[in-house]
Amino acid sequence: MEKLSYPRLGETVLRHTLPNGLPVMVVPKKGFARQYALFATRYGGMDLRFELDGKLQDTPAGIAHFLEHKMFDTQEGNALQELAQNGAEPNAFTSNAITVYYFDSTDHFYDNLKILLSFVSIPYFTEESVAKEQGIIGQEIGMIEDNPDWQVYRQLMEALYEKSPARVSVAGSVESISRITAQTLYDCHKAFYTPSNMCLVLVGDVDMDRVLNLAQEILPAQSGEEIPRDYGEEESLTPCRTLAESTMEVSMPTFLSGFKCAPVPEGPDRLRRQIVGSLACDALMGESSPLYARLYSQGLVNGSFASSFDVLPGVSYAYAGGDSKDPQAVTQAILSEARRLVSEGLDEDYYQRICRANFGTALKALNSFEAVAVSMAEGCFEGFDPYGFPEIYDSITQQDLLDFIAENICESRMALSVIRPKEEATCTQ
Template sequence: MISKEYPRIGETLYHAQLENGLHIYVDRRPEFQKSYAFFATNYGGMDMKFRLDGQWQDTPAGVAHFLEHKMFDTEDGNALQDLAANGASPNAFTSSAITGYFFESTEKFYDNLKILLSFVSVPYFTQESVDKEQGIIGQEIRMVEDDPDNQVFYALMECLYDHHPIQVPIAGTQQSIACITADTLYACHKAFYTPSNMVLTVAGDVDPEMVCRIAREILPAESGGSIERDYGGEENDKASVSVKELKMEVSTPIFQLGFKADPAPAGEERLRRQLMGELACEALLGNSSPLYASLYEKGLINANFAYGFEIYPGCALMAAGGESRDPVQVRDAVLAEGERIAREGIDEALFARLKKGLYGARVRAMNSFENVCIELAQAHFAGVEYFRFPEVFDQIQKSDVEDCICRWVTGARCGLAVVRPGESV
C-alpha cells in the first residue's frame, strides 16, 4: 500500500490495488472516534444494456436499485441487523451511475467491515423473496410517481435527452420490475459486483494495511472482466423537446429548467469540467448573482430555488428549479442573462468571490467522512484523483466559465419541465 500527501488540504491518502483488481483508498484520520466505510460498484440505474460472457444483455429498468434492496439478504438472515447489532449505522443507495453500501461506527470497525464485504460480494436470492420485494418496491415507485419534485425532474430529462438512459427512473416502473427474476439479479451481480468494477473507500482512525488484509481475506481472489455498456449512442448538443408540462396536485407551479452541457471525458479533465460547471451555475444562478436578485425581487422564485451541475457517463447538464408563478418568464430571464454574460463577461470581483466561496465549500466538505468516501469512489470510477481538486481549481479562469455559459446556456440546448396545478391525466 502506498501513501500520498496532499499538503493543500492537509490529507494523507493510502491506496492499494489488490490482485483481484479492487482499488482501496483509506483517508486516515488519527484521533477520530468515528470511522466510515463505503463499498461501491460502478453500476447504476442507467446500466441496463451490457455485454456479459460475450452476449448482450438488455435488462429491465430498475434492476440496479432492486439488487441494492436484495443484497442485504443473507442465507443466515439480514446483514442490516448484523451491522446494527455491532453498533454500526448501515445503509445503501443507488444513483444513475453507481450503487454504494456503507456504514459508520465508533467500535468494532473491522468486524463490521467484514460483514459489509461479505454480504455485498456473496449474493443470496430466492424467487420467493424477489416476488415479495416486487411488492415493496412497487409501493415505493407509486410514492415516487405521486411526488411532483421527482416527476418534474424526469420530465426535464425527457426534455433534454433523446435516448440516454439518464431519463429512465432509477427504481424503474411497475411494469419493468415485474420482469425481474432471481436469475436477472444473479446475472447482474456477476457482471457488475466483481472486484475490478468496485472500489472500497474508508475514512477514520484505522489501519490501512488491516483494511487490505480483510479485503483479501473476504473477497474473491479473481475478478471478472471489464463491462462493455451501451447508452444508446452519442447524443447531439440540442435539447430533445423545449417544454414538457404535467398536472398534479400542487398549489404553485413547480419547474425544472435545464441546459444540455457537453459530456466530459474521463480523467482530470472531468474534474475540471465539474468545477467549471459549478462555477457557471454560481455565476448565472447563484445567490450572489445579479439574476437571482432580480428574479427574487419580482417574486418569480423563492427560497426553495436550487441549482446544480451534474456529470454522468455520456452526458452532463446544468439545472435549476423550484416554485414559480411563471416558469416561462424565469426561463426567458435565464436565457437573457446567458446572452448578457456571453457579450459582457462575468464581473471580475464577483468571479473572485464565487471562486473563493466554492473552494471553501469543497474544503469544508472534507470534514464529512461520508462525503469524502463517496467523492473518492465516484472520482475513482471517473479516473480522477479527487484530492487534487485545489490544483485543478487553480487552473480555472474566468474565461473558461464564460465559455461554458456562452456554449451551454442557449435556447437550442434548453429544456423546461413544469408541473402545474390540476388533476393528473
C-alpha cells in the first residue's frame, strides 16, 4: 500500500492496486459523519465504437447511460432500494468519458459497500426490463430536450465537431435507445466493467484493509482484455459550422460560444493543461475580468454568464455563454478582448489575483466528498495526480495564459450556438 501526503492541502491519500487490476484509493477525512464510496468505470457516452474480439463494434448512442440505469436491477430486486433501506443515498451518473456509481451514508458503511460492489459487477437484464427502461429513459430524454441549457450545448457540439462522438448526447435519442437489447447490455458490461478498467474511491473515516478484503471477496479474480476505443480521426481545428440557431419556449436568448482547442493527451501534464485553460478563461472573461464588468454594466450579460475549458476524450474546447439580449455582441467583445490581452499582456497585479482566486476555488472543492472522489477517479483513468495542483499553480506563468488565448480564442476556432425565444408567448403570468 502506498501512502501519499499533501501537507499544503492537509490531506493524505492511500493507494493500492488489487491483483485483479483494480486500483483502490482511500482519502481519509477525520471528524465527518459521512462516508462516501464511488465505483467508476472508464466507459462513457463517447465510447460508441470499439474493438471486441478483433472486430470493430458500433453501439447505439446512449448505451453507457442506459446500462447505468439498468445496473441497479438485481436478481433479487433493486439495489437502490437495498441501499436506501440503510439510509444511504445512492446515485449514479454517466458523463462523456466515465460512468460512476456512488453512495453516501452515515451508518452500515461496509454493508452498503458490499451492495455497491455486487450490483455494479453482477449484471442482470431481461428483455422486459429493457423494454420498460426504454419508456423511462424516453421520458428523461423528453425532459432534457425541453431544457434550453442542454439544447444550447448540444447544438454547440454539433457545430464544433463534424464526426467526433462529442456531438452525441450522453443519453442518446428515443430512436437510438430503441436499438438496445439485453444482449448488447451484457456485451458492453463484459467489455468495460472489468476491474482493470475501473477504480474504487472511498472518502471519509474508512478502513483500507476492510475495503480490500470486501473487494477481493466480491469482484472477479481476473480482468478481461483491454478494449481499444475509436473516437474517430483527429479533426481539424476549424469548426464544422460557425453558427447554429433555433427557437424554444424561453424568456430571453441563451447562447454558448465555443472555441475548438487541440486534444489534450493523457498523462501527468493533463492537469496542468486544464488549469492553464481555466485560468486563461478566468483572466479573459471570468467574473472579475474587466470584460465581464463591462458587458454586465452594458446589460449584455447577467449573473448566468460563465466560461471555462473542457477536456473530453480526443477533444477539448473553451466556452462562454449564458443569457443575453445580444449573443453576437458578446462574442465579438470576447474576440476583441482576447486580441487586446495578447497584444498588451496582463497587468501583473491582476494576474496574481486571478491565480489566487482560482487556487482558492480549487482548494474549496476539497470540502466536497463527491468532487474529491470524482477527481481521484479521473486522475486514475487519465494518469495525473489531482492533488498536485498547488505545485502546478507555482509553475504557471502569465505567458502560458497568453499563449493559450492567442492560440485558441480567435474567430477561426469559434462556433456560436443560440436559442431564441419563440415569437409569441403561449402562456403569460
